[in-house]
Structure formats: structure tokens, C-alpha cells
């Protein structure tokens with residue numbers, strides 16, 4: 476049997492589960508991104524960095540279809556999202572899991588009910604199965620079983636993040652979007668969370684798009700890093716690629732004292 480790759484797909488492009496080309500997004504006169512290209516590869520943890528207010532969350536929301544773009548194409552799993560009908564869109568939504576900044580759990584619902592929300596929206600399951608699945612997700616993210624019936628206000632910051640992650644995993648997504656998942660956690664909690672993401676990537680084969688300011692997460696958990704500045708992705712690649720860049724923002728970000736303190740010595744440029 477021949478294993479000829481698909482026509483006009485280079486090996487790299489064939490593995491891109493998200494492919495953004497020439498994207499422009501603006502709010503009125505204010506242009507947030509213009510000419511932005513980005514590939515997210517199957518099975519990777521991509522760390523997405525950029526200065527505050529540069530448009531990291533807007534890009535996430537645009538890929539998710541929550542913000543309108545002015546120009547450009549977004550392909551997910553090889554399909555142009557503009558060409559999908561409503562039904563195909565809904566099918567696509569189920570393949571995404573999203574963890575918004577600060578968790579965004581519903582305060583009036585228990586952890587279990589929060590996790591069950593997407594299941595109720597997309598699946599027709601018996602109450603018993605809903606409970607079993609929610610308990611499975613709770614275990615998967617390392618929460619104790621008794622967290623299920625607690626309100627978000629009864630949880631620690633780290634537990635809230637885990638509960639939000641459990642909700643993002645509710646529909647067994649293939650791609651998970653995480654918006655600053657370790658913000659507000661102490662270094663041990665943040666390291667534990669990174670460990671959890673890496674384990675889930677390995678065991679579930681997840682692709683992870685992670686907006687982060689956390690240098691430790693970038694160094695430890697991310698397979699590749701993409702950097703946003705000047706309204707587009709200015710660099711994408713390994714940590715070494717970031718360090719080799721002459722772009723002023725990257726030099727300031729990765730060359731600063733905080734970054735240098737974390738970097739393995741052989742990555743440092745003199």
C-alpha cells in the first residue's frame with residue numbers, strides 16, 4: 476500500500492490541527508492583529524506569549540468563533556471554519572475544550588454540576604451516567620471525590636483551576652485552550668498544574684493551546700512557543716529559537732533577569 480502524503484501538504488502542514496493565515500481582527504478603528512499566521516500541531520503543548528493587551532485572548536476567542544475576523548482563514552482539523560454549516564460548527568465545538576482565565580465556574584453550581592453543563596448541552600445522558608462521567612473527570616484532574624458537591628467558593632485557587640480543567644475536558648475534546656492556567660497559583664501549585672497538563676497530553680493525546688505569562692510553564696511544559704507582537708506572530712519554535720531572536724520584545728522577555736534565572740545555562744547567550 477502506498478503512503479503518499481496528501482497533495483500539496485508538507486509534512487508539517489499535514490499535522491496542523493489549527494491553521495491560521497493572514498488573520499486580521501479589529502474592534503472599530505482599533506486593529507488588534509493583522510497578517511497573523513499560526514499553526515498548532517497535533518499533540519503539542521503550544522505556549523502562546525505576548526505583552527499584556529496584545530491580543531492573546533482575542534486570538535483564542537477568534538479561533539473559537541466568539542470574535543469576528545475582518546480577514547484571513549482559520550482551518551481546524553483541515554476544515555475552513557467559514558465553510559462549515561451550523562451542524563458542522565456544533566460538531567467542531569465538541570472537539571474543543573476551553574478553560575478561561577480565572578476558571579469562570581458558575582458560582583451557584585457545584586463542581587459536579589459545572590462539569591456536567593457541557594455534557595447536558597451536547598449529549599443526551601441519563602442522570603446516573605452524567606454523575607459517573609463527572610466523577611471520572613474529577614479523578615482525572617486530581618481532585619478528591621468530595622470536591623464534587625462543593626461550591627467553587629469552597630475550593631482553593633488550585634482546586635478551582637482543576638475543576639475548570641475538568642469542565643474543559645467534559646466532552647473528551649481533542650484540543651484544549653487554556654488561558655493563563657497557572658496565574659494566581661503559588662510555584663508548587665503551578666508546577667503541579669503543569670505536570671497535570673503534561674500527563675493529560677501524554678495519556679489522552681491532547682493538543683494544548685496555552686496562553687501564559689508563566690516562564691516555568693514555558694520552559695517545562697511547552698513543546699513550542701509562539702510569540703505575539705506587532706499584531707502578528709513574530710516567532711515560533713523552541714525556547715532556543717526564542718532566545719536566538721533579535722526582536723526587541725523577545726529579547727526583553729527572555730533576556731530579563733527573571734527568565735535568565737530559570738534558563739538552563741547552555742541556553743543563555745552571552
Ligand SMILES: Nc1ncnc2c1ncn2[C@@H]1O[C@H](COP(=O)(O)OP(=O)(O)OP(=O)(O)O)[C@@H](O)[C@H]1O
Pocket residue numbers: 502507525526527528529530531532533534
Ligand atoms: N470586545 C472587545 N471590544 C473592544 N476591544 C476589545 C474587546 N476585546 C478585547 N479588546 C481589546 O483588544 C486588546 C487585546 O486584548 P486581549 O485580552 O486579547 O489581550 P491579552 O494579550 O490577552 O492581554 P493580557 O495578557 O493582559 O490578558 C486589548 O486592547 C483589549 O482592550
